[in-house]
Each structure stands twice: as C-alpha cells, then as structure tokens.
Amino acid sequence: MDIYINKIHYPVNNLGAGTRLGIWFQGCPIRCPGCVNPDTWEAAEEYRLDYTEFINTLVNFENLQAADGVTITGGEPFAQPEALFELTRFLRNFIKGDILVYSGYAYKELKKKHAGILKAIDVLISEPFIESAGDRLLWRGSDNQKIRLLSKRAAAVYGRGIDRAEWKGRRMQFSLVGDCLYMIGIPGRGDMEKLYEYMKMRGIDCEHP
Numbered sequence: 480m481d482i483y484i485n486k487i488h489y490p491v492n493n494l495g496a497g498t499r500l501g502i503w504f505q506g507c508p509i510r511c512p513g514c515v516n517p518d519t520w521e522a523a524e525e526y527r528l529d530y531t532e533f534i535n536t537l538v539n540f541e542n543l544q545a546a547d548g549v550t551i552t553g554g555e556p557f558a559q560p561e562a563l564f565e566l567t568r569f570l571r572n573f574i575k576g577d578i579l580v581y582s583g584y585a586y587k588e589l590k591k592k593h594a595g596i597l598k599a600i601d602v603l604i605s606e607p608f609i610e611s612a613g614d615r616l617l618w619r620g621s622d623n624q625k626i627r628l629l630s631k632r633a634a635a636v637y638g639r640g641i642d643r644a645e646w647k648g649r650r651m652q653f654s655l656v657g658d659c660l661y662m663i664g665i666p667g668r669g670d671m672e673k674l675y676e677y678m679k680m681r682g683i684d685c686e687h688p
C-alpha cells in the first residue's frame with residue numbers, strides 16, 4: 480500500500496493540546512474556496528511513500544513517544560481511507576497521547592463511510608471549510624467547524640479546556656528545518672498576504688502557492 484505524505488514535523492504546538500507530532504497528508508479532492516493549503520491538493524508522485532517504510536520512519540522518529548499527541552491533517556486525510564485506517568490503528572497501539580484528525584468532510588458522512596477510523600481516534604475536527612464563517616478559533620480552519628471528543632482519553636485531555644484554549648486566538652508557529660521555513664497553524668484571513676508583504680519590505684521573497 481502507498482501513502483501520500485506532505486511532511487512530518489515535531490514540535491507542533493498550535494494544532495491540538497500540548498506539544499505534538501504533526502503528520503500532513505498530501506492530496507485533497509475537496510478544494511474549498513479560500514483554502515490556505517492549496518499546495519497539499521495534488522497527490523503528486525513526489526509525495527508517494529511505501530506505507531511500511533513510512534511506518535518504519537515514524538517508529539524511528541525522535542520524540543514520537545514523548546509527544547503529547549499526534550495531529551493528522553493535510554490535505555484531506557480521509558481521501559486516503561485505507562492508509563489512514565492502518566495509521567490510526569498503529570498509532571493507537573504505539574503512542575500514549577491522543578490522536579487528533581482534521582477533515583473537510585461532514586461528520587455524518589464520515590460516520591457512515593469511515594466508522595472504523597473514527598473508533599481509533601480521540602478527536603475529530605471536521606466539516607467543510609467556509610471562509611465567510613469566521614476565523615477566530617485557534618484549532619479550526621473556519622468557525623463553523625466542530626471539535627468532537629470521541630474517546631474517554633479525549634474527554635480527559637480536552638474536557639472543558641477547549642473554549643479556554645481556542646479563544647486565545649490564532650497563533651502561527653515558525654520552524655526552520657535545514658533551509659526550509661515551515662509555517663504551522665491556521666492563519667487568519669489576510670494574515671499570509673500581510674506576512675509576505677512585510678517580508679518583501681525586508682528584502683525576503685517567499686515562494687508560496
């Protein structure tokens with residue numbers, strides 16, 4: 480089996496509780512207007528990995544065990560249901576922390592088609608991204624999206640803390656890996672344009688989609 484992965488990164492501190500490992504799936508057929516991640520839409524050959532090799536990389540990934548949890552985002556993770564199913568089952572048995580998965584599909588649809596995956600994860604943030612719905616909440620692409628706690632572990636970790644954490648507002652994280660600067664998190668409307676403009680003023684030209 481193959482899996483299309485954009486990147487793995489640790490630490491991630493603005494896509495779920497605590498300090499997390501982030502896994503970005505590559506490929507998204509939904510194509511929401513205003514998506515801030517269009518570079519993750521195409522499941523291009525350069526992102527294809529053998530699933531077993533990917534798991535071996537993950538097992539050897541420094542900090543996987545130390546992470547407070549794993550966040551799986553994209554792209555659209557549920558666009559690769561077999562790989563997502565195997566990955567979430569593997570993580571369930573391998574890590575101590577929570578598994579949080581993002582999706583642009585509606586919960587009703589996911590429940591009908593992917594109940595097995597939902598059983599293996601702790602937290603689901605789902606529903607279509609709607610640009611006009613607002614962008615005040617830290618962990619959601621747009622304010623219409625819902626956070627669902629699907630396990631006892633999720634209730635213990637997130638419980639009533641979601642509102643408190645999310646109303647702190649948007650927060651971007653910058654990580655330099657080799658010569659590549661990663662921007663992690665969900666920017667507010669217009670934030671990226673402002674950032675590119677500011678960097679240009681400082682003489683830095685950014686490559687961006």
Ligand code: SF4
Nearest residue numbers: 507510511514583608
């Ligand atoms: S589901 Fe997510 S990655 Fe896909 S187009 Fe919508 S916002 Fe972008």
